[in-house]
Amino acid sequence: MNYWLDLFTGTTWNEFQKSGSTISGFRKRMRNAAAKVQPGDILVCYLTGVMRWVGALEVVRATDDRSKIWSDEDFPIRFEVKPLIQLHPEHGVPMLELEGKVAFYTGPKDRGKFKAFVRSSPNRFTNPKDGELILSLLKQAQTSPVARPVDPKKLARKPLYTAEQKKGKTTVATKVSVPDSEEPEEQTGKSTAMTEQEATATTRHTEIQYNLLALGVDMGFDLWVARNDRSKKWQGKTLGELPRMVSELPTQFNEATNRTIELIDVLWLKGNSIVAAFEVECTTAVYSGLLRMSDLLALQPNLEINLFLVAPDERQDKVEQEILRPTFALREKPLAKVCGFISFSKLMEKLDGIRKLGLATSLKPDFLQKTAEYFAEDDED
Numbered sequence: 001m002n003y004w005l006d007l008f009t010g011t012t013w014n015e016f017q018k019s020g021s022t023i024s025g026f027r028k029r030m031r032n033a034a035a036k037v038q039p040g041d042i043l044v045c046y047l048t049g050v051m052r053w054v055g056a057l058e059v060v061r062a063t064d065d066r067s068k069i070w071s072d073e074d075f076p077i078r079f080e081v082k083p084l085i086q087l088h089p090e091h092g093v094p095m096l097e098l099e100g101k102v103a104f105y106t107g108p109k110d111r112g113k114f115k116a117f118v119r120s121s122p123n124r125f126t127n128p129k130d131g132e133l134i135l136s137l138l139k140q141a142q143t144s145p146v147a148r149p150v151d152p153k154k155l156a157r158k159p160l161y162t163a164e165q166k167k168g169k170t171t172v173a174t175k176v177s178v179p180d181s182e183e184p185e186e187q188t189g190k191s192t193a194m195t196e197q198e199a200t201a202t203t204r205h206t207e208i209q210y211n212l213l214a215l216g217v218d219m220g221f222d223l224w225v226a227r228n229d230r231s232k233k234w235q236g237k238t239l240g241e242l243p244r245m246v247s248e249l250p251t252q253f254n255e256a257t258n259r260t261i262e263l264i265d266v267l268w269l270k271g272n273s274i275v276a277a278f279e280v281e282c283t284t285a286v287y288s289g290l291l292r293m294s295d296l297l298a299l300q301p302n303l304e305i306n307l308f309l310v311a312p313d314e315r316q317d318k319v320e321q322e323i324l325r326p327t328f329a330l331r332e333k334p335l336a337k338v339c340g341f342i343s344f345s346k347l348m349e350k351l352d353g354i355r356k357l358g359l360a361t362s363l364k365p366d367f368l369q370k371t372a373e374y375f376a377e378d379d380e381d
Contacts, residue, residue, distance in 0.1 A: 001040050001041055001042065001128075002036075002037075002038070002041045002042075002124055002125070002128070002131075003041070003042050003044055003124070003125040003128055003130070003131025003132070003134075003135075004037055004041055004042065004043050004044065004121070004122040004123065004124050004125065005043075005044060005046060005117065005118060005121045005122060005123040005124075005125070006024055006043035006044060006045045006046070006057065006121050006122060007045075007046055007048055007118065007120070007121040008045055008046070008047055008048070008054070009047065009048055009049060009157055010047060010049065010050065010089060010150075010154070010155030010156055010157065011071075011072075011155075011156060011157070012070055012073075012075075013045070013047055013054060013055075013089070015069060015070050015071060016069065016070075017086060019067070019069040021057075021081070021083045021086060022080060022081060022082075022083075023063065023065050023067070023069060023078055023079070023080060023081065024043055024057055024075075024078065024079050024081050025069070025070070025074070025075025025076065025077060025078040025079070026075055026077040026078075026121060026122055027073070027075060027076075027077070028076055028077060029375075030077060030120065030121070030122060031077050033122050033123070033124075034062075034077045034079075034122055036124070037059055037062075037079065037122055038059065039059050039060060039061050040058065040059060041058075041059045042056055042057070042058055042059070042084070042131060042135065043056070043057040043058075043059060043079075043081060043122070044056055044125070044131055044134050044135065044138075045057065045086075046095075046118055046121075047089055047092060047155075048118070048317070049151075049154035049155065049157050050089055050092070050150045050151060050154050050155055051094065051095040051096075052087075052089055052092025052093060052094055052095070052150070053092055053093040053094075053095070053134055053137070053138060054086070054087045054088075054089060054092040054093075054138075055083065055084075055085050055086045055087060055138065056083075056084040056085045056134075056135050056138055057081035057082065057083055057084060058081060058082045058083075058084055059079050059080075059081055060079070060080040060081060060082055061079070061080050062078070062079055062080075063078050063079060063080045064078070065078050065080070084135075085135075085138045085139065085142050087138065087141055087142060087145075089150050089155055090147045090148060090149065090150055091141055091142075091145040091146065091147060091148075092141065092148075093134065093137045093138060093141050094148065095114070097137065098133070098134070099111070101130075101133060102127070102130040102133060102134075103115075103126060103127045103130055104117035104118075104130070112314060113312070113313065113314035114314075115313070116313035116314060116316065116343065116345070119313070119314070119316045119317055120316070202282070204282050204312075204344070205265075205280050205282045206229070206232045206233070206234050206239070207234055208280045208310055208344060208347070209225065209229060209232075209234075209239060209265055209266055209280055210234035210235075210237070210239060210242075211347070211348070211351055212265075212266045212278050212280075212310070212347075213225060213239065213242050213245075213266055214242070215351060215354070215360060216244075216266070216268040217242065217243050217244050218354075218360035218361065219268070219360050219361065219363055219365070220361065221244065221268040221269055221270055221275060222244045222245075222246050222268075222269040222270065223242060223244050223245045223246065223266070223267065223268065223269065224245070224246055224249060224262075224264075224266070224267035224269060225239045225240060225242075225245065225265070225266060225267075226262070226263050226264060226265050226266075227262050227263060228263065229265065246269065249261065249262060250269065250271075250272040250273070250274065253299075253300070256299055257296065257299045257300055260292060260295045260296055260299060261274075261277070261292070261296055263292060264277050264278070264279060264289075264292055264293075264296075265278055265279050265280045265289070266278040266280070268365065274303075274305050275305070275306065275365050276305065276306040276307075276308065276365050276368065277293065277296070277305060277306070277307050277308070278308050278309075278310055279292060279293060279308070279309050279310070280310045280311070281309060281310070281311040281315065281319075282311070282312065286309065286311060286315060286318055286319050286322050287322045287325070289309055290309060290322055290323055290328060290335065290339070293307050293309070293335060293339050294327070294328055294331070294335050297331070297333060297335070297338070298331075301332070301333070306340075306365055306366070306368060306369065307335075307338055307339040307340070308339065308340050308341075308342050308368060308372055309323075309339060309340070309341055309342070310341075310342045310343075310344065310347055311341065311343065311344065312343065312344050313343040313344060313345050313346075316341060316343060316373075319341050319375075320341070320375045323335055323336045323339065323341075323375055324336060324375060334376055336374060336375045336376035337374065337376040339374075340368070340369060340371075340372025340373060340374050341372060341373045341374075341375065342368065342371055342372045342373075346371060347371075350371055
């Protein structure tokens with residue numbers, strides 16, 4: 001028997017319960033992971049946004065059930081389940097209670113990130129004892145409930161909405177997101193801790209840029225680094241002075257295009273062609289990089305180019321939410337279909353393997369397409 005993470009929002013948890021609590025579902029892109037779920041396994045239910053563990057479901061069997069359960073998504077990869085525990089969000093087990101007790105939350109450094117464990121589901125607990133612990137805490141919460149208030153706005157959040165888009169004479173339904181507004185930063189009296197946090201993000205940004213540039217050199221490409229980052233240094237090396245760095249962009253683009261792409265964090269170039277473009281995002285404002293990618297495609301709609309947004313593991317949900325905004329999702333060529341997400345950890349893991357095996361010179365750029373995750377809806381059969 002295995003324990004698996006099953007993610008819900010407050011809205012989808014409520015809809016699941018109203019439907020009878022007998023069918024749990026996952027997105028189509030999680031088909032491969034879901035194929036490993038077996039009868040008798042336990043789905044441990046976690047509410048995103050409010051960060052509460054609220055239930056445990058025993059898997060009965062995979063099912064082709066197509067009944068309408070959730071209002072905004074189908075979650076077509078479905079399992080018949082037997083509910084073992086179901087809690088109201090106010091009585092759920094707070095994630096904070098697991099600090100230092102589970103593999104994905106070993107201490108304060110994992111807070112909010114949780115080693116990227118809660119970013120998608122189904123996700124198998126690598127340590128079954130973690131699942132056992134949460135199940136025991138859920139049982140305690142069921143027996144001796146403790147009410148803890150939850151933010152009603154976070155509880156009611158709907159991550160995806162349906163919008164309609166004209167394609168020729170046909171109207172097509174498309175999933176889009178409407179992200180919550182970011183909390184504004186205090187403009188005065190910034191703490192030393194915030195300054196240190198910003199410095200850390202800046203350093204990490206430069207490190208990732210440097211590694212992407214170095215890989216591009218090893219693969220035999222010319223390089224471009226954002227104009228405002230050319231003087232930055234990593235381990236004593238100035239980004240703008242790395243080998244094969246060009247000082248001017250390809251000349252076949254118009255001025256508007258060049259002004260758009262000259263601030264893209266990293267470009268790999270071959271002659272006058274852009275082979276790949278990377279935006280590196282370390283803060284919550286991931287939309288700035290996506291806007292540049294979208295502007296590039298709007299200016300050059302026939303351009304075939306590999307686009308990637310590289311960000312911390314814990315920002316995956318934010319990237320998905322932003323890339324599915326209507327302005328990106330309702331394009332003729334939706335950004336989510338052509339711009340892939342690569343997490344920092346996955347990128348560095350790949351780079352370490354490439355360097356150890358000396359594979360860079362034999363790689364083709366499309367290896368990154370297999371590494372990246374794309375959030376576009378699969379085309380219907």
